[in-house]
Amino acid sequence: MGAMNKLCRVASTAPGERDVNQNEEKTPPQKVLHETFEETPLTVALLTYMSYLILVIVGHIHDFLRKYGLERDRSCHEQHLKDFVPLYQSWESFYTRNLYHRVCDCWNRPITSAAGVHIKVVDRKMEDNGWTLKHTNKQIDAINFGSYNYLGFAENHGPCSTAVERSLPEFGVSNGASRQEMGYQKIHRELDNLTARFLGVEAAITFPMGFATNSMNIPCLVQKGCLIVSDELNHSSLVLGARLSGASIRVFKHNDMTDLENVLKTSISQGQPRSYRPWKKILIVVEGVYSMEGSVVRLDEVIRLKTKYKAYLYLDEAHSVGAMGPRGRGVVDYFGADPNDVDILMGTFTKSFGAAGGYIAGSKGLIDYLRLHSHNVIYSPVMAAPIAQQIISSMSIIMGEDGTQEGERRIARLKWNTSYFRNRLREMGFIIYGNEDSPVVPLMLFMPSKIAAFGRCTLERGLAAVVVGFPATPIIESRARFCLSASHNKETLDKALHIIDEVGDLLQLKYSRYCLKDSPKLTFT
Structure with missing residues (x-):
C-alpha cells in the first residue's frame, strides 16, 4: 500500500x-x-x-x-x-x-x-x-x-508551417555535421539567443534530441566525488545521465521537501563513502511537471533548500515550459521565481513548441563550458534547420513578438x-x-x-x-x-x-x- x-x-x-x-x-x-x-x-x-x-x-x-x-x-x-x-x-x-x-x-x-x-x-x-x-x-x-501538443503548434498549417516552408530554400533539410565542425548555422545562433531571452537568462544552447539533452549533459556537470540528489520519479533520461556521470546518487521521496532536506543533511554530514571527504559539489535534480503523475515540483521550497545547503539545482522543464505559468515560461514563471535562482534550466521543444530537441540555459559561463565539453555538441549533428525555424516561430508567438495576442x-x-x-x-x-x-x-x-x-x-x-x-x-x-x-x-x-x-x-x-x-x-x- x-x-x-x-x-x-x-x-x-x-x-x-x-x-x-x-x-x-x-x-x-x-x-x-x-x-x-x-x-x-x-x-x-x-x-x-x-x-x-x-x-x-x-x-x-x-x-x-x-x-x-x-x-x-x-x-x-x-x-x-x-x-x-x-x-x-x-x-x-x-x-x-x-x-x-x-x-x-x-x-x-x-x-x-x-x-x-x-x-x-x-x-x-x-x-x-x-x-x-x-x-x-x-x-x-x-x-x-x-x-504533448499543449499549445497546439503541432499542426501542418498556419504561420509556423509557412515559416518552415520558407526556410527550406535557404537552409535545406539537414547539414549532417556537429556544431564544432560545419553544422552551426545562423538559424541555430538565432534560436539560442531567442531561447535565452524567452527564459530570462544570460545564455542558452540547443540540442537535436530532448532525451540526450539530459543523458549527455549531466555527465559534463558532475563526476566521481560529486553527489546527485534525485527525485524518485525523475524521467529515465535524468536517471541515465546521473548513472553515466559516475557521481554518487541519493534518491528522495517524490516532492517531499522534508525527505529532501534530510538527505541533504545526512549527505553533507557524512561526506563521501569510505573517505568521508566533503562532496566536490551537490546537484539537486527535479522536474517541473512529472509526466506520469501530473504533479508540479515545489520549486519555491527546492530553491530555499538548495540555497541553504549550498547545492546546485538542475530543473527539467520538458513538460512545463510553454504549458505552465501566466506567460508560458514554465514552473519558474508559475511560481513567480527568478530564473537566475535555478542554476541549470533544461527543457525540450517536443511538447509545447510542436518540434523536436532540447535546450540548457543559465549563466554564460555554464553555456560556454557545455559548448566545449558536451558530447551532444561534439558528436551529434545539429538540429535540422526546419525544426529550428518551427521553434523560433512558435516561441515568437508565445512571446507576442509576432504582433498578435495569439x-x-x-x-x-x-x-x-x-x-x-x-x-x-x-x-x-x-x-x-x-x-x-x-x-x-x-x-x-x-x-x-x-x-x-x-x-x-x-x-x-x-x-x-x-x-x-x-x-x-x-x-x-x-x-x-x-x-x-x-x-x-x-x-x-x-x-x-x-x-x-x-x-x-x-x-x-x-x-x-x-x-x-x-x-x-x-x-x-
Missing part, C-alpha cells in the same frame, strides 16, 4: 473559478498550495494485487508448457550458451511475454495524419494472443488526447481547458492525480485487465488516449493519461468527457469517494 499512499503535494485554487481573459498573463501568480492524491480504495487494491497474482501464476504455467514444447514459444529468448549466464532474462521479460503481448494493440498505434485535435489511427487486429499484429485497411477518426490566447485556453477537464472528471467519480494546473491528467485504472479494455473501448468510440502500465508506472498504479491542448475547444472536451463517462460506467472505473458536483461552474471569455 506504500506506493498508493501518496504524500501531500501541491493543490492550487481551481483556476477556472474566475473568468479567463486576454490580460491573464498580467495577473500576479496565485499562491500555490500542495495537492493531495486520493488513496486507492482497499477493495480495489486487493483486487488489483489478486489480478497480478493470477497473471503471474498463469504466466509460469505458460512458461512451463513452452519449456517442454507443449506450447509454441514466440518470444525473444536466450541462446543458452554453455557456461554463460542469461543476458537479458528478468521480470520485465516475463511481464512482456505473458502480459504485454496480450494488450500490445493498445500501444504503438500508427497514425496517418498530423498530430492535431483529430487524428486518423490505423486499426490493427491481434492474433496468437498478441504475438501477431495485422494492419487492416480501416482508419479510425479519433479525438487526440495522447499528444500566444496569450493559447496559454489562457490551455489553462481553462485543464481546469474544466479535471473538474468534470472528478464530478463523474474518477480518481484523478496531479496538480490542478497541470495539463497532464492521469485517470487511475489500477487493474491490469482494465488497461487494455479502456484503451480499446475509448478508441472504438472515437477517443485516442494513452493507457500506461508497468514498467512506466508502479505495477499497482496503472492509469490512462490525457494530455490537454489549447487546440481543444469546449465541444471537443465535452465529447471526450461523454466517452470517458460511458466507458467508466461500463468498466466500473469510478472509484472516488468524493463528489464535486457543487464546484463552481467555469466560464471562458
Whole structure:
C-alpha cells in the first residue's frame, strides 16, 4: 500500500473559478498550495494485487508448457550458451511475454495524419494472443488526447508551417555535421539567443534530441566525488545521465521537501563513502511537471533548500515550459521565481513548441563550458534547420513578438481547458492525480485487465488516449493519461468527457469517494 499512499503535494485554487481573459498573463501568480492524491480504495487494491497474482501464476504455467514444447514459444529468448549466464532474462521479460503481448494493440498505434485535435489511427487486429499484429485497411477518426501538443503548434498549417516552408530554400533539410565542425548555422545562433531571452537568462544552447539533452549533459556537470540528489520519479533520461556521470546518487521521496532536506543533511554530514571527504559539489535534480503523475515540483521550497545547503539545482522543464505559468515560461514563471535562482534550466521543444530537441540555459559561463565539453555538441549533428525555424516561430508567438495576442490566447485556453477537464472528471467519480494546473491528467485504472479494455473501448468510440502500465508506472498504479491542448475547444472536451463517462460506467472505473458536483461552474471569455 506504500506506493498508493501518496504524500501531500501541491493543490492550487481551481483556476477556472474566475473568468479567463486576454490580460491573464498580467495577473500576479496565485499562491500555490500542495495537492493531495486520493488513496486507492482497499477493495480495489486487493483486487488489483489478486489480478497480478493470477497473471503471474498463469504466466509460469505458460512458461512451463513452452519449456517442454507443449506450447509454441514466440518470444525473444536466450541462446543458452554453455557456461554463460542469461543476458537479458528478468521480470520485465516475463511481464512482456505473458502480459504485454496480450494488450500490445493498445500501444504503438500508427497514425496517418498530423498530430492535431483529430487524428486518423490505423486499426490493427491481434492474433496468437498478441504475438501477431495485422494492419487492416480501416482508419479510425479519433479525438487526440495522447499528444504533448499543449499549445497546439503541432499542426501542418498556419504561420509556423509557412515559416518552415520558407526556410527550406535557404537552409535545406539537414547539414549532417556537429556544431564544432560545419553544422552551426545562423538559424541555430538565432534560436539560442531567442531561447535565452524567452527564459530570462544570460545564455542558452540547443540540442537535436530532448532525451540526450539530459543523458549527455549531466555527465559534463558532475563526476566521481560529486553527489546527485534525485527525485524518485525523475524521467529515465535524468536517471541515465546521473548513472553515466559516475557521481554518487541519493534518491528522495517524490516532492517531499522534508525527505529532501534530510538527505541533504545526512549527505553533507557524512561526506563521501569510505573517505568521508566533503562532496566536490551537490546537484539537486527535479522536474517541473512529472509526466506520469501530473504533479508540479515545489520549486519555491527546492530553491530555499538548495540555497541553504549550498547545492546546485538542475530543473527539467520538458513538460512545463510553454504549458505552465501566466506567460508560458514554465514552473519558474508559475511560481513567480527568478530564473537566475535555478542554476541549470533544461527543457525540450517536443511538447509545447510542436518540434523536436532540447535546450540548457543559465549563466554564460555554464553555456560556454557545455559548448566545449558536451558530447551532444561534439558528436551529434545539429538540429535540422526546419525544426529550428518551427521553434523560433512558435516561441515568437508565445512571446507576442509576432504582433498578435495569439500566444496569450493559447496559454489562457490551455489553462481553462485543464481546469474544466479535471473538474468534470472528478464530478463523474474518477480518481484523478496531479496538480490542478497541470495539463497532464492521469485517470487511475489500477487493474491490469482494465488497461487494455479502456484503451480499446475509448478508441472504438472515437477517443485516442494513452493507457500506461508497468514498467512506466508502479505495477499497482496503472492509469490512462490525457494530455490537454489549447487546440481543444469546449465541444471537443465535452465529447471526450461523454466517452470517458460511458466507458467508466461500463468498466466500473469510478472509484472516488468524493463528489464535486457543487464546484463552481467555469466560464471562458
